[in-house]
Amino acid sequence: MTATVPTARLGRDFHHLWTASAVSNLGDGVTMVAGPLLVASLTRDPAAVAAAALAPQLPWLLFSLVSGALVDRVDRRQLIVTVNVGRGLVLGALAGAVLAGVATVPLICLAFFLTGVGETLADTAAGALLPAVVPKERLEQANSRLFATYVVGNQFAAKPLGAYLFVLAAALPFGFDAATFGLAALLLALLRRRPVPAATPDPAVIGAERSxxxxxxxxxxxxxxxxxxxxxxxxxxxxxxxxxxxxxxxxxxxxxxxxxxxxxxxxxxxxxxxxxxxxxxxxxxxxxxxxxxxxxxxxxxxxxxxxxxxxxxxxxxxxxxxxxxxxxxxxxxxxxxxxxxxxxxxxxxxxxxxxxxxxxxxxxxxxxxxxxxxxxxxxxxxxxxxxxxxxxxxxxxxxxxxxxxxxx
Missing domain, CATH: 1.20.1250.20 (MFS general substrate transporter like domains)
Incomplete structure (x- = not known):
């Protein structure tokens, strides 16, 4: 059985979400390129380079289930805005440390780990929020646009841009990424408020202590x-x-x-x-x-x-x-x-x-x-x-x- 081509509009809220995703994906890609370059400029130890690469991935293994539970308890729009502001502050602090010449491998790993924790919350919340933003019959189209934006920004544009910014100044890519998180937070703050999911009774936990x-x-x-x-x-x-x-x-x-x-x-x-x-x-x-x-x-x-x-x-x-x-x-x-x-x-x-x-x-x-x-x-x-x-x-x-x- 084939699906019908949808006709409903995606709407203004989706375009805010889409633009915020494009901006933050570009910033993420820039940091993904500049991070290993920064670590390699401080040490030649392969274990240190590997640790910096693992730092943003580790939170998915440690906290993804907890993040999912939190996403279903709070205002998802507000959560993404708050997390993006927090990630922007972390990367801004890292940029300041690099500029001051006090950045170390442990500090870099900590910054990447914290942004990874934020990613488990923001990405999970964004995926859960999308069906409230666009009509169900347009989910494939909306997700296609988000995926395409990720490929263009994160996989293509960010790689040369990240290397170029790092050559100009080692702190610049991280400051750029911090700014993209700030802009994404601003765009997402323009979304209309939706009901908190936890306000809807959950048959799976009725009669039991909510934990x-x-x-x-x-x-x-x-x-x-x-x-x-x-x-x-x-x-x-x-x-x-x-x-x-x-x-x-x-x-x-x-x-x-x-x-x-x-x-x-x-x-x-x-x-x-x-x-x-x-x-x-x-x-x-x-x-x-x-x-x-x-x-x-x-x-x-x-x-x-x-x-x-x-x-x-x-x-x-x-x-x-x-x-x-x-x-x-x-x-x-x-x-x-x-x-x-x-x-x-x-x-x-x-x-x-x-x-x-x-x-x-x-x-x-x-x-x-x-x-x-x-x-x-x-x-x-x-x-x-x-x-x-x-x-x-x-x-x-x-x-x-x-x-x-x-x-x-």
Missing amino acids: LRADIAAGLRALWAVPVLRTLAVSIAVMNVAFCAAFAAFVLYARQRLGLAEVGYGVLLTASAFGGLAGSTLATRLRARFGTPTLLRVGLLIEVGLQVVLAATRQPWVAGAALAVWGVHTMVWGVLVVSLRQRLVPDRLRGRVNSVYSLADLGGAAVGTALGGVLARATGSIVAPFWLAAAVLAALAAVAWRRLADAG
């Missing part, structure tokens, strides 16, 4: 009770374990298997970003033409195909083409799954269910990355992780295939 533990448990039960959401959460966890295990040593694969130097490696990675941009713009039309279940099933086949192609080829252009197709799939998958979750989950539970899914998503990635290096070393083969990932993903496709029929 964070009870709220988190209710979110876990809510996701697990919907078969298609359960299938998608397990699928993304398995997909990310397999993918990140295979790609943990991708830079060595590009050098040893494909014969690429540093510039070629960068171009190869860009192929998936171009695919992602195409996927974010095509997602709504593809859903209208083929329907969500078909696209999700095709996505599972693309996951398998990518691993097989990378394991078998020695040609950089073949690997680049496979990554571009995979990039299209990842954006289409993301738009469809986020929209489906927003449509199926009640408002009072949306933050908690989103956080459970994020834990499966990012937790799977962390586990896969940890396993990847061990696997490559144990097998002594640069392509063995790709073959293993293909086998795991093929098994996943076989198990999930029929269960995705309800993802309409």
Whole structure:
């Protein structure tokens, strides 16, 4: 069954949310580039560089479930505004420390960790808020625009801009990011107020003392009770374990298997970003033409195909083409799954269910990355992780295939 093309308008509130997302994603991307450059200017210790990279990711593993419970208790618009102001202040302080010459690796890690904590709250709240901002029939279009903005700002524009600003002055990228958070907060403050979700009685906790533990448990039960959401959460966890295990040593694969130097490696990675941009713009039309279940099933086949192609080829252009197709799939998958979750989950539970899914998503990635290096070393083969990932993903496709029929 195919979906109909929506006709309702996205509205002024969405455009405020969209613009704020574009601004903050550009700032995040600038910091993502400038952060490693700053750490590398202070130390040559690879462990220190890795610690700075881990610092903003760690809060997702530690606090995502708690953040989801909090998002379902408070005014989501006000929460995002407050968090963005806080992140702006943290990065402004970091910029000041760099300018004064007193920045240290522990200080940088602390700043990145705090902004990561804020991200678990702001991103979860934004995903839960969107269905209250746009009509349900326009969720795919709204999410497509948000995803496209992320790719353009965070993946393309921010990379050269971040490096350029760092060359001009080491403190400048972090001051720029602080300013983008301030502007995003201002834009989001213009959104109309919505009712606090906690004001709606939650059958999952009626008759019991309202606690964070009870709220988190209710979110876990809510996701697990919907078969298609359960299938998608397990699928993304398995997909990310397999993918990140295979790609943990991708830079060595590009050098040893494909014969690429540093510039070629960068171009190869860009192929998936171009695919992602195409996927974010095509997602709504593809859903209208083929329907969500078909696209999700095709996505599972693309996951398998990518691993097989990378394991078998020695040609950089073949690997680049496979990554571009995979990039299209990842954006289409993301738009469809986020929209489906927003449509199926009640408002009072949306933050908690989103956080459970994020834990499966990012937790799977962390586990896969940890396993990847061990696997490559144990097998002594640069392509063995790709073959293993293909086998795991093929098994996943076989198990999930029929269960995705309800993802309409």
